Amino acid sequence: MSHQHTLAGAGARVLPENVHCDVAIVGYGPVGMTAAALLAAAGHRVVVVERFPQRYDKPRAGHFDGETMRTFQQLGIAREVELLVRRMNSYEAVSSTNEVLAALKDGDAGSGWHKSYLFHQPEVEDVIDARGRDLGVEVIMNATAVDIAQSGHGVRLVVRDSDDLDGAECTIEAQFVLGADGSNSFVRQNAGIAKQDLGFPALADLAIDFEYDDPDVEVPLGESGHLIEDDVIVTFGRWTGGRISRVEVCKLGDEGTRAYLEDEGTAWTFLAKFGLKPDMGRIVRNSIYTFECTVAERWRDGRVLLIGDAAHTTVPFMGQGVCAGIRDAANLSWKLDAVLRGQADQTLLDTYESERSSHAVGIIRMAMAMGSMVIPAAAAAADLQHGQLQGSDMPDPGAAFPRIGAGVVRNGDDPAAIPAEGRPALQARVGREGRVDLLEEFLQPGWKLITRHPVPDSMLDEDQRSLIEELGLQRVHVSRAAGPNHYVDIDGDYETWFQATGRRAFLVRPDHYVFGAAATIEDVPDLLDTLKDALTSHGWVLGDRLATQH
Numbered sequence: 001m002s003h004q005h006t007l008a009g010a011g012a013r014v015l016p017e018n019v020h021c022d023v024a025i026v027g028y029g030p031v032g033m034t035a036a037a038l039l040a041a042a043g044h045r046v047v048v049v050e051r052f053p054q055r056y057d058k059p060r061a062g063h064f065d066g067e068t069m070r071t072f073q074q075l076g077i078a079r080e081v082e083l084l085v086r087r088m089n090s091y092e093a094v095s096s097t098n099e100v101l102a103a104l105k106d107g108d109a110g111s112g113w114h115k116s117y118l119f120h121q122p123e124v125e126d127v128i129d130a131r132g133r134d135l136g137v138e139v140i141m142n143a144t145a146v147d148i149a150q151s152g153h154g155v156r157l158v159v160r161d162s163d164d165l166d167g168a169e170c171t172i173e174a175q176f177v178l179g180a181d182g183s184n185s186f187v188r189q190n191a192g193i194a195k196q197d198l199g200f201p202a203l204a205d206l207a208i209d210f211e212y213d214d215p216d217v218e219v220p221l222g223e224s225g226h227l228i229e230d231d232v233i234v235t236f237g238r239w240t241g242g243r244i245s246r247v248e249v250c251k252l253g254d255e256g257t258r259a260y261l262e263d264e265g266t267a268w269t270f271l272a273k274f275g276l277k278p279d280m281g282r283i284v285r286n287s288i289y290t291f292e293c294t295v296a297e298r299w300r301d302g303r304v305l306l307i308g309d310a311a312h313t314t315v316p317f318m319g320q321g322v323c324a325g326i327r328d329a330a331n332l333s334w335k336l337d338a339v340l341r342g343q344a345d346q347t348l349l350d351t352y353e354s355e356r357s358s359h360a361v362g363i364i365r366m367a368m369a370m371g372s373m374v375i376p377a378a379a380a381a382a383d384l385q386h387g388q389l390q391g392s393d394m395p396d397p398g399a400a401f402p403r404i405g406a407g408v409v410r411n412g413d414d415p416a417a418i419p420a421e422g423r424p425a426l427q428a429r430v431g432r433e434g435r436v437d438l439l440e441e442f443l444q445p446g447w448k449l450i451t452r453h454p455v456p457d458s459m460l461d462e463d464q465r466s467l468i469e470e471l472g473l474q475r476v477h478v479s480r481a482a483g484p485n486h487y488v489d490i491d492g493d494y495e496t497w498f499q500a501t502g503r504r505a506f507l508v509r510p511d512h513y514v515f516g517a518a519a520t521i522e523d524v525p526d527l528l529d530t531l532k533d534a535l536t537s538h539g540w541v542l543g544d545r546l547a548t549q550h
Ligand SMILES: Cc1cc2nc3c(=O)[nH]c(=O)nc-3n(C[C@H](O)[C@H](O)[C@H](O)COP(=O)(O)OP(=O)(O)OC[C@H]3O[C@@H](n4cnc5c(N)ncnc54)[C@H](O)[C@@H]3O)c2cc1C
Pocket: 026, 027, 028, 029, 030, 031, 032, 049, 050, 051, 052, 056, 060, 061, 062, 063, 064, 143, 144, 145, 146, 180, 181, 182, 183, 185, 186, 205, 207, 248, 289, 307, 308, 309, 310, 316, 318, 319, 320, 321, 322, 323, 324, 325
């Protein structure tokens, strides 16, 4: 950065005058900061602008899933995060008369991580933020994005001091701009992109965080779940981090709703249902949010792309808002990396929306279905079936998630396609050279070919070998057999996968999704050819690189 000058305004903060970078990100919420760290880890110069002077110190999300944790693993922060969060081992839905309507045990997601975690958002954001800054992410706080102009060569993002919106400007010249600026996204509106309402009535949600004087105390508050009462759903989590419990009161909006939820007495009434009283601790946050189910009609406008709540919003019943945003970041970052390196033209970026949009909407609809089971009026408005909340009717968070839409993934209509394709790849523990760990802890981020037997070079033609080289594709032989030259399948999870699917190889993309699988090792060359076709039909340039976009 150069030519700094001081702007007027509270605290006389310093805003740089002109900045050049590869990617500018508007919004330093959980999704913007994760995208920033992923892109910086790939070697790009990333600048983030955030309109507030400090990161928001109150949690919104209380849950994230194993897929999110795998992205944290890629960033090298999963173990640190693991110390702060708590596995969610069980979920139950109970009625106001304490009848258990549904109960689930939450286990391993097959991603190498647990299916669900409860967390205190500011603590986890501290870790992502620190990692991003270590990787070179530059963050300009108290800077509001006010204008965006695109040219053939890049994007000009104009920001102003949030305390002096009529004051001097800072111009950020970037190759790409990401709008990670939340549900009321300025970036989306500036691009003239409308939001589609998916048809669920707006819900008002009172989020209460209760901090214990003695967090070790035993209270009649289940691990996690929903308490269902007439027109109210109460979401609860005992361990949102190690010191705090979360209780959320979600109610269909009518005229009296807001006043009712704003009354502090309401918060204590609901806390009391779980045995939480003023002499045991304090309410550290008591805020009302409104939820809508929406999706942006386009996720890309040239060099400007939307991620996180800027692209989609959901009702909170499945705890998937931030998870979806972090999937966006993982999906988009490897594609932007390829474009910035000149490995692909911008056509590749169209696959970001085509893959992610239907996936995000699929999960939003699952959350809507969950809400509709307990709120008849919501079911009617969303044109969904109102049903009893019974075990078998429960959408299963995780197992039933849709595959990603069409893009750099083997066509789902291909007769050889299997359900594992277009979904997160298996990751399990392996052993090698005296060490036992999750497989990806031994590998570099990027493309991987996981196989039951070795794939010798002699089996591949020149094109296939150069594809492997250009992608930096890592060949990973995993077997239960003893031997020094492969990864030992310690728990047999890979063998179980190979046997259950009838496949002996699977190709994993940099965002951990399975591109495709092969029935035998002899079919691996065909799988590589299919990958090559998929990449080249979406803008990948094999052989000579494009003039780099730096
Ligand atoms: C009560 C509640 C409970 C939830 N529970 C869960 C859960 O359990 N699990 C889950 O996965 N999700 C949950 N969610 C959803 C989750 O919090 C959101 O999906 C997530 O915060 C979206 O992250 P984001 O980074 O996209 O946007 P945000 O967190 O909204 O961040 C956007 C950032 O952009 C900044 N910004 C906006 N405009 C500008 C501008 N013009 N210039 C500069 N900066 C700007 C904002 O200040 C903000 O910091 C919950 C949400 C709420 C409210």
